[in-house]
Amino acid sequence: MSKNVRIVKGTVVAEGSFSESELLVGRYTSRRAFELWRAQLPSLAFLTDLPLLESLGLINVKVADPGALAEVGTLRSLFLNEFRSAAGWDFLADLTQVEELHILNTRGALVLPDLRRLDHLTTFRIWGCKGLSDISFLIDVPHLEEVALVDTALTPDDLLPLLQKPSVAYLSSSFARRREADLFDEYLDRYGKTADREAAS
Numbered sequence: 046m047s048k049n050v051r052i053v054k055g056t057v058v059a060e061g062s063f064s065e066s067e068l069l070v071g072r073y074t075s076r077r078a079f080e081l082w083r084a085q086l087p088s089l090a091f092l093t094d095l096p097l098l099e100s101l102g103l104i105n106v107k108v109a110d111p112g113a114l115a116e117v118g119t120l121r122s123l124f125l126n127e128f129r130s131a132a133g134w135d136f137l138a139d140l141t142q143v144e145e146l147h148i149l150n151t152r153g154a155l156v157l158p159d160l161r162r163l164d165h166l167t168t169f170r171i172w173g174c175k176g177l178s179d180i181s182f183l184i185d186v187p188h189l190e191e192v193a194l195v196d197t198a199l200t201p202d203d204l205l206p207l208l209q210k211p212s213v214a215y216l217s218s219s220f221a222r223r224r225e226a227d228l229f230d231e232y233l234d235r236y237g238k239t240a241d242r243e244a245a246s
Contacts, residue, residue: 056080056100065091080124081106089113103128115139121165126150134158141165149173161185172196180207191215193241201229208236217241 049063056078059068063084073079074095080102090113092098098117102124109131114120122145130136137146138158145168148155154176160166166186170193171177178198183189184206192207196219207213216233217240220226233240 052076056102058082059084069094080104090116092117100124102126107131111136112139115141118142121145123147124149138162144168146170147172151176154178157182159185161187164188167191169193170195178203180204183207184210187212189213191241193217195219201225201232204229205232208232208238213238215239215241 049061050057050059050067050073052058055076057068057073057076058080060082061084068079069091075097077097078100079092079095079098082104083106085107086109088110089108092101093113093116095117096119098119100122101120103126105127107129111130111132114123114136120140120142123140123143124147126149128148128151134156135158138160139162140146141162142165143163144165146166147170149171150173155174156179159182164187167188167190169183169186169189169191172193172195174197176198177194180194180199180203183192189210189212192213192215194204195217199218201218201220204216204218207216216238218229220229
């Protein structure tokens with residue numbers, strides 16, 4: 046058994062130099078949650094051989110072509126932390142099966158494709174992506190309910206289209222200036238939104 050692949054609290058965790066075949070063995074293929082750490086991969090096509098894969102984390106992973114994620118029909122939650130792709134971010138527009146999408150700690154400008162085809166997406170969260178200054182890609186996501194945009198370049202006024210979106214019930218963000226934070230709180234009240242789901246329960 047490889048020391049680079051193990052099960053941690055029910056999640057299959059693969060780190061560094063692991064082979065795809067190591068993940069495609071019986072004790073792992075029956076699992077629903079996977080995390081890949083500190084790896085460089087040509088593609089993610091091998092994930093299509095994990096029949097129950099629902100939750101995937103890619104942490105400090107570089108992938109030449111992540112397009113195969115669209116073929117993982119069981120995928121519901123995708124967590125990308127310090128993720129890099131030579132092919133850019135356009136692959137996200139094809140993840141029509143995903144319900145939750147999390148993007149953390151990207152460097153440089155973050156320009157995402159229009160996500161309107163993601164008709165199962167209800168939760169979208171971004172943290173630590175100071176290169177994000179435009180949210181137009183989210184405006185036409187049909188069933189979006191919960192959004193977090195924390196530590197970005199966005200202002201309260203940039204968030205108005207989401208505040209005005211009827212399907213969005215929860216919207217949280219952070220701002221460097223107290224004046225902007227207060228303005229955002231005013232907007233939440235004005236448009237009947239809640240900062241997070243826990244506060245509403």
